[in-house]
Amino acid sequence: MSDTPEHELSMPRPAGDKQPLKCNVYEYARTLVSTLTPMFPYVDEGAMVPTIALFYGQPGGDYGYFEHENTVDEVAIVFGSGATTGRGKAGLVRASARSHGVGNLLSEPDSPESFSLVSVTQRQSTGVQQKEAVAFTCASCSTEIYREEFDSTPPRRGMQKDEVGPVGHLHTIYGSARTALNYNADEKNRTCPKCGNVNAPFPLGRWGWDRYRDMTDIIREAHQSLSETASAAE
Numbered sequence: 751m752s753d754t755p756e757h758e759l760s761m762p763r764p765a766g767d768k769q770p771l772k773c774n775v776y777e778y779a780r781t782l783v784s785t786l787t788p789m790f791p792y793v794d795e796g797a798m799v800p801t802i803a804l805f806y807g808q809p810g811g812d813y814g815y816f817e818h819e820n821t822v823d824e825v826a827i828v829f830g831s832g833a834t835t836g837r838g839k840a841g842l843v844r845a846s847a848r849s850h851g852v853g854n855l856l857s858e859p860d861s862p863e864s865f866s867l868v869s870v871t872q873r874q875s876t877g878v879q880q881k882e883a884v885a886f887t888c889a890s891c892s893t894e895i896y897r898e899e900f901d902s903t904p905p906r907r908g909m910q911k912d913e914v915g916p917v918g919h920l921h922t923i924y925g926s927a928r929t930a931l932n933y934n935a936d937e938k939n940r941t942c943p944k945c946g947n948v949n950a951p952f953p954l955g956r957w958g959w960d961r962y963r964d965m966t967d968i969i970r971e972a973h974q975s976l977s978e979t980a981s982a983a984e
C-alpha cells in the first residue's frame with residue numbers, strides 16, 4: 751500500500767487549451783517522414799512530447815552515430831523490433847543520461863529483416879532555458895571532431911500559436927538537421943585533428959530531419975495560403 755494521499759494519486763483535469771488526444775504508435779509510425787517526429791502538436795513549456803522513430807535495415811542502410819546532449823530527460827520505449835538485440839530490442843524502457851550516444855541501434859543495418867520501433871519522450875522545460883548539442887566523433891579513433899550547441903527553449907505556456915504559428919515543431923529536429931548539414935558541407939569539419947581520418951558524411955537521409963524541417967515550412971505555407979483564400983472570399 752502506498753502512503754500517498756488519495757487526492758495526490760488522481761490525475762488533474764486536462765488544461766482548458768489542450769484538447770486530450772490519443773495516437774496509436776503503430777498507425778502513426780507508418781506516416782513518419784523523420785525520426786523523432788512528435789506524435790502530438792503540443793511542444794510548449796511543460797508539455798510531454800512523445801516522439802516516434804522507426805529504424806529499419808536496407809542495403810547501405812547504416813545510420814551512423816552521434817552524441818546528443820539535452821538539458822531535459824528522455825525516456826525511450828521500444829515498441830517492436832526484428833533481428834535486433836541490445837538497445838533496440840522490443841519491450842525495453844530506458845531513461846537516457848543527459849549526454850548520450852545515438853545510433854548503431856540495429857544489429858544489421860544492411861538487412862531488411864532488421865528494425866526497431868522506438869518512442870522517445872521528453873518533457874519541455876518550464877521557466878528555464880532548454881539547451882541541446884549534437885556532436886560527431888571520428889569513426890577511426892572516437893575523438894570528437896564537430897559539435898554544435900543550440901537553444902531549444904520551448905514556446906511559453908499557452909503561447910505556442912503566438913510564437914510559432916498554428917503548426918508547431920520539435921526544435922530538436924531542426925537543430926540536429928542544421929548541425930548535420932553543416933558537418934557534411936565541409937570536409938574540414940569531418941577531418942579528425944588527432945588521427946587525420948576523413949570521416950564519411952553523416953547519413954542524414956536515414957534520419958530525415960531536414961525533410962521534417964522542409965515539410966513543416968511547406969505545410970505552414972499551405973495553412974497560410976488557405977487562410978488567405980478564405981479571407982479573400984469574404
Ligand SMILES: [Zn+2]
Pocket residue numbers: 888889890891892893942943944945946947
Ligand atoms: Zn580520429
